[in-house]
Amino acid sequence: xxxxxxxxxxxxxxxxxxxxxxxxxxxxxxxxxxxxxxxxxxxxxxxxxxxxxxxxxxxxxxxxxxxxxxxxxxxxxxxxxxxxxxxxxxxxxxxxxxxxxxxxxxxxxxxxxxxxxxxxxxxxxxxxxxxxxxxxxxxxxxxxxxxxxxxxxxxxxxxxxx
Amino acid sequence: xxxxxxxxxxxxxxxxxxxxxxxxxxxxxxxxxxxxxxxxxxxxxxxxxxxxxxxxxxxxxxxxxxxxxxxxxxxxxxxxxxxxxxxxxxxxxxxxxxxxxxxxxxxxxxxxxxxxxxxxxxxxxxxxxxxxxxxxxxxxxxxxxxxxxxxxxxxxxxxxxxxxxxxxxxxxxxxxxxxxxxxxxxxxxxxxxxxxxxxxxxxxxxxxxxxxxxxxxxxxxxxxxxxxxxxxxxxxxxxxxxxxxxxxxxxxxxxxxxxxxxxxxxxxxxxxxxxxxxxxxxxxxxxxxxxxxxxxxxxxxxxxxxxxxxxxxxxxxxxxxxxxxxxxxxxxxxxxxxxxxxxxxxxxxxxxxxxxxxxxxxxxxxxxxxxxxxxxxxx
Numbered sequence: 338x339x340x341x342x343x344x345x346x347x348x349x350x351x352x353x354x355x356x357x358x359x360x361x362x363x364x365x366x367x368x369x370x371x372x373x374x375x376x377x378x379x380x381x382x383x384x385x386x387x388x389x390x391x392x393x394x395x396x397x398x399x400x401x402x403x404x405x406x407x408x409x410x411x412x413x414x415x416x417x418x419x420x421x422x423x424x425x426x427x428x429x430x431x432x433x434x435x436x437x438x439x440x441x442x443x444x445x446x447x448x449x450x451x452x453x454x455x456x457x458x459x460x461x462x463x464x465x466x467x468x469x470x471x472x473x474x475x476x477x478x479x480x481x482x483x484x485x486x487x488x489x490x491x492x493x494x495x496x497x498x499x
Numbered sequence: 500x501x502x503x504x505x506x507x508x509x510x511x512x513x514x515x516x517x518x519x520x521x522x523x524x525x526x527x528x529x530x531x532x533x534x535x536x537x538x539x540x541x542x543x544x545x546x547x548x549x550x551x552x553x554x555x556x557x558x559x560x561x562x563x564x565x566x567x568x569x570x571x572x573x574x575x576x577x578x579x580x581x582x583x584x585x586x587x588x589x590x591x592x593x594x595x596x597x598x599x600x601x602x603x604x605x606x607x608x609x610x611x612x613x614x615x616x617x618x619x620x621x622x623x624x625x626x627x628x629x630x631x632x633x634x635x636x637x638x639x640x641x642x643x644x645x646x647x648x649x650x651x652x653x654x655x656x657x658x659x660x661x662x663x664x665x666x667x668x669x670x671x672x673x674x675x676x677x678x679x680x681x682x683x684x685x686x687x688x689x690x691x692x693x694x695x696x697x698x699x700x701x702x703x704x705x706x707x708x709x710x711x712x713x714x715x716x717x718x719x720x721x722x723x724x725x726x727x728x729x730x731x732x733x734x735x736x737x738x739x740x741x742x743x744x745x746x747x748x749x750x751x752x753x754x755x756x757x758x759x760x761x762x763x764x765x766x767x768x769x770x771x772x773x774x775x776x777x778x779x780x781x782x783x784x785x786x787x788x789x790x791x792x793x794x795x796x797x798x799x800x801x802x803x804x805x806x807x808x809x810x811x812x813x814x815x816x817x818x819x820x821x822x823x824x825x826x827x828x829x830x831x832x833x834x835x836x837x838x839x840x841x842x843x844x845x846x847x848x849x850x851x852x853x854x855x856x857x858x859x860x861x862x863x864x865x866x867x868x869x870x871x872x873x874x875x876x877x878x
Contacts, residue, residue, distance in 0.1 A: 400689055
């Protein structure tokens with residue numbers, strides 16, 4: 338059950354947080370991290386992922402190439418011995434960064450203290466992503482091809498002359 | 500002369516490294532070091548090429564590789580490929596569907612009215628190849644204002660997030676071969692784990708071509724275009740965009756967006772063939788894709804994919820249809836390595852060559868002297 342304070346889907350939290358200045362995330366985490374003991378469920382790692390896709394002609398799967406990936410899975414334990422898990426996978430080499438995001442994931446997913454502040458940062462990140470989407474749409478919209486028949490184009494010119 | 504072990508050259512090698520650094524920085528006080536983001540943005544196509552030829556989508560390290568290699572594409576790709584060889588493989592993505600690509604350019608040479616429309620995006624296709632001399636002395640203030648002004652002037656919120664594939668429309672009309680579901684379930688060949696031992700499956704060919712050197716793959720595809728082949732392709736769709744990389748969340752298993760990769764994808768429709776097994780005739784297809792924005796590479800790959808399918812099915816009738824010929828000669832790092840190794844000392848092998856030549860010359864001289872002597876004796 339999703340009891341997060343964040344209304345944005347968990348699948349988009351990492352994408353959003355990646356677009357927020359890291360110092361702003363650190364300020365939020367630094368303010369609450371002393372309330373918990375942080376342990377790793379699995380050792381943070383950085384390495385490579387291989388991107389599997391399928392060709393759109395025959396629908397045959399193949400590997401396009403590799404990408405950097407860092408992964409972390411943390412457990413936060415509060416003073417009452419309650420445990421909360423969070424994890425992250427990020428296209429990056431930085432194990433510290435992905436661990437920070439895993440802590441964010443734990444706070445957001447379990448509605449822990451500062452969830453609202455982190456949620457605001459997720460919203461900010463999604464706003465920045467939306468700006469990038471707008472830029473990409475402008476690339477398309479400003480170069481959309483408006484075909485017309487040669488005869489029709491000539492008529493337009495003649496109408497303008499008239 | 501026997502084998503002589505030699506040593507030395509360490510000082511010269513160290514000096515050569517320092518000299519390269521001198522060459523890189525010789526602008527002195529009038530120069531500025533290239534920053535990584537400048538390389539990624541202002542050397543956009545070069546940057547794309549390094550990521551695809553290095554086989555690793557790592558924008559930051561691709562920029563660094565370009566910087567340290569001073570723009571040598573082969574050396575930069577080599578550095579990126581060497582880096583990847585030091586890293587562990589942590590994950591294999593699920594099969595990502597490129598129809599989810601966040602498109603920035605899509606065109607078709609097959610129809611003008613493709614579903615969703617044609618959008619040129621950033622392209623040099625229609626540019627006059629004239630020198631833009633105003634860039635020789637570009638004002639930083641003017642440079643900084645261009646992007647902001649463009650963004651202010653261009654708002655197109657009604658554009659959809661994704662676009663249908665042109666091939667899907669052709670397939671719906673029954674003009675393309677049906678999708679073989681058995682193929683779509685196959686495990687792909689991993690060229691980073693297994694050597695190419697021929698025959699190789701098509702997935703090995705696609706992966707090899709996706710990280711091939713642009714000039715090499717273009718040259719072989721061009722041989723087919725010019726007449727050493729008969730593909731006669733039509734570009735059904737060429738698209739450039741960002742593919743979201745969806746990976747399972749370690750706890751929930753739900754797919755989360757871990758990042759995105761810029762990629763180019765091309766499908767070509769080629770001449771139809773009468774089916775020997777009595778199936779309905781349909782167009783044949785070729786597919787190309789690579790990291791980054793590199794249209795020449797994606798188109799070349801799609802032509803060679805179609806040519807190789809023909810060679811795999813019926814046996815090659817020209818070089819571009821021969822999987823072994825194509826796939827073993829398009830990797831930039833392989834071919835550059837073999838080429839540059841000829842600069843390394845070959846003192847022993849060349850000494851051996853000289854010894855053999857001298858012996859042969861001596862035999863040749865002796866033979867001629869004997870013949871001359873016999874001729875003289877016969878007089």
